[in-house]
Amino acid sequence: MKRYHIVNLQELHEKKVRDILDDKQMWNLPMVEKDADIETVLSILTSRDHVWVVEKRGGKKLCGIITESDILRLISPTRLPKYVFGKKYSISLQYGTARRASDIMHKQLITCSPDETIGNVLMRMVNARVRRCPVVENDEIMGEITVHYILQILLGKR
Amino acid sequence: MLLEIGVALLLAKILGFAFEKLKQPAVIGEILTGIVVGPFIAGKLFGMKYLSPVTEGLGEMGIILLLFISGLEIGVDEIKTAGKKGLLTSLFDVSIAFLFGVIAGHILGYDIRTSIAIGNIMVATSVGITVRTLMEMHALHSKVGELILTVAVLDDVLGIVVLSITLGQGEPAMLIFKIFIFFLIFMAAVLIIRRMRGIKIGIPRLMLTAAIAFAFIFSAVAVDLGLAAVTGAFFAGLIFSNLPQRRRIDDFMRQMGEVFLIPLFFIWVGASFDFNALGDMGKLVLLFIPMALMGKIIGCSAGAKVCGFRARDALAVGVGMMPRMEVALVVVTIEMSMKIFNDALAHQVLASTILLVIVSSLITPPLLKIVYRGESSEKQGS
Known part of the structure; x- marks a missing residue:
């Protein structure tokens, strides 16, 4: 069995986010514009576990995220909570109220900047219970820190 | 008292679930629990004493949490994107519903402060x-469904504003000044929190603690300014709705609220139900419930019609907006604590509001099914 070289964790924590981002990752980022229809979003999520929502097609201005767990809620039978406020619980695939990416995305994001240390970002991800964190500079997405990506670096695959 | 709270929470869960199975709101099950554990049933049969300053205090915390969650889930974004139609319909709705309440109070011979308090409950x-x-009707995505959802969002906001203005304490000029000060504090908090978004503080769960703390601090500030505590809690929720941690705060608050504090509020409402009030409330209830229902039907239908909806669809919007529940009960509780009603009237108004909650929940679904015609809604170009 092939053994991977595990980099020093302390060293990784002290590295800047910018140091581990590569162009390949940016090309491969799952992105969709906020006006994209729900079918487009769902088809991207058949092969990815999340998709970043940007303002315009081809642009990088980040405005939200849609994750697998959002879709799980959309495809499962709709169940309203005891106390209903706002429109949040009315967004449903079954009842036709989820039509565009902007209907289902989370607008408030936990982000990081390219100049932060990996250790800080990982700590924030643990505290906020998120598994992916966009790298943002001037409101534009530059890349993402995900558990998969960090594992690839940790095992020397990148 | 510990035993009473434990038993009440368990019973509320079971009755709430049973009512949900019957396609009725769980809140009615929770209120019913209050009636069962209150002085007239469990009190007489087993000597249980549910009503106490402690359960009242826990109920008040439940109110704060409920309104905080309401502000958090509605959020500033939904208010901003409500649109002209939503705003116009909501203004018609709130003003006419409120006016119907005031008229009902006037007809019953109550003074203006009491009549205004009744108007507040109906908003x-x-x-x-x-x-x-x-x-169930697959009409949530229709124009009627969308307008109902939007107006309901604005309704909560305008309801809080109306409550603050009409029940605020002090001279009118002073009150406007105090509301202005509160608004300034709100805007300052929004700006400070927006600025702080970029600052990373490494204290675990700081945001959760800050959210609860702010809910109480803002409520206290509102009370100090002569406004209702719920106004502060609602606006604190709005402030936190702009944060990246919104979802986590919401999950946490919902868990704590739904499992513990909010049911305790509705149980307290039920336990405060006075069977002796039933005998004298005939006239009140005969006017209160129809006026509450008609106020919404006329107000919302007029608003929707002005916005270009067909008469039948406009009527469907009005019917869809009839149900009253959480906020109406919160308002009546606040008004009782402010001693706006005398003792006997307070129990009658509370009982009438509970009956309004039950009646409006029961009649809205069948009426909406009769009134709403999907086809006309889909054809309409508005």
Whole structure:
């Protein structure tokens, strides 16, 4: 069995986010514009576990995220909570109220900047219970820190 | 008292679930629990003493949490994107519903302060039951469904504003000044929190603690300014709705609220139900419930019609906005604590509001199914 070289964790924590981002990752980022229809979003999520929502097609201005767990809620039978406020619980695939990416995305994001240390970002991800964190500079997405990506670096695959 | 709280929470869960199975709001089960554990049933049969300053205090915390969650889930974004139609319909709705309440009070011979207090109870809609019905009818995505959802959002906000203005303490000029000060504090908090978004503080769960703390601090500030505590809690929720941690705060608050503090509020409402009030409330209830229902039907229908909806669809919007629930009960509780009603009237108004909650929940689904015609809604170009 092939053994991977595990980099020093302390060293990784002290590295800047910018140091581990590569162009390949940016090309491969799952992105969709906020006006994209729900079918487009769902088809991207058949092969990815999340998709970043940007303002315009081809642009990088980040405005939200849609994750697998959002879709799980959309495809499962709709169940309203005891106390209903706002429109949040009315967004449903079954009842036709989820039509565009902007209907289902989370607008408030936990982000990081390219100049932060990996250790800080990982700590924030643990505290906020998120598994992916966009790298943002001037409101534009530059890349993402995900558990998969960090594992690839940790095992020397990148 | 510990035993009473434990038993009440368990019973509320079971009755709430049973009512949900019957396609009725769980809140009615919780209120019923209060009636069962209150002085007239468990009190007489087993000597249970549910009503105490402690359960009242826990109920008040439940109110704060409920309104904080309401502000957090509605959020600034939904208010901003409500649009002209939503705003116009909501203004018609709130003003006419409020006016109908005031007129009902006037007809019954109450003074102006009491009549205004009755008007306040009639303002806020609870849209949960309508959303369930629209889902069953596959009409949630229709123009009627969309307008109901939007108006319900604005309804809560305007309801809080109306409550603050009409029940605020002090001279009118002073009150306007105090509301202005509160608004300035709110805007300052929004700006400070927006600025702080970029600052990373490494204290675990700081945001959760800050959210609860702010809910109480803002409520206290509102009370100090002569406004209702719920106004502060609602606006604190709005402030936190702009944060990246919104979802986590919401999950946490919902868990704590739904499992513990909010049911205790509704149980307390039920336990405060006075069977002796039933005998004298005939005239009140005969006017209170029809006026509450008609106020919404006329107000919302007029608003929707002005916005270009066909008469039948406009009527469907009005019918869909009839249910009252959480906020109406919160308002009546606040007004009771402010001693706006005398003792006997307080129990009558509370009982009438509970009956309004039950009646409006029961009649809205069948009425909406009769009134709403999907085809006309889909054809309409508005």
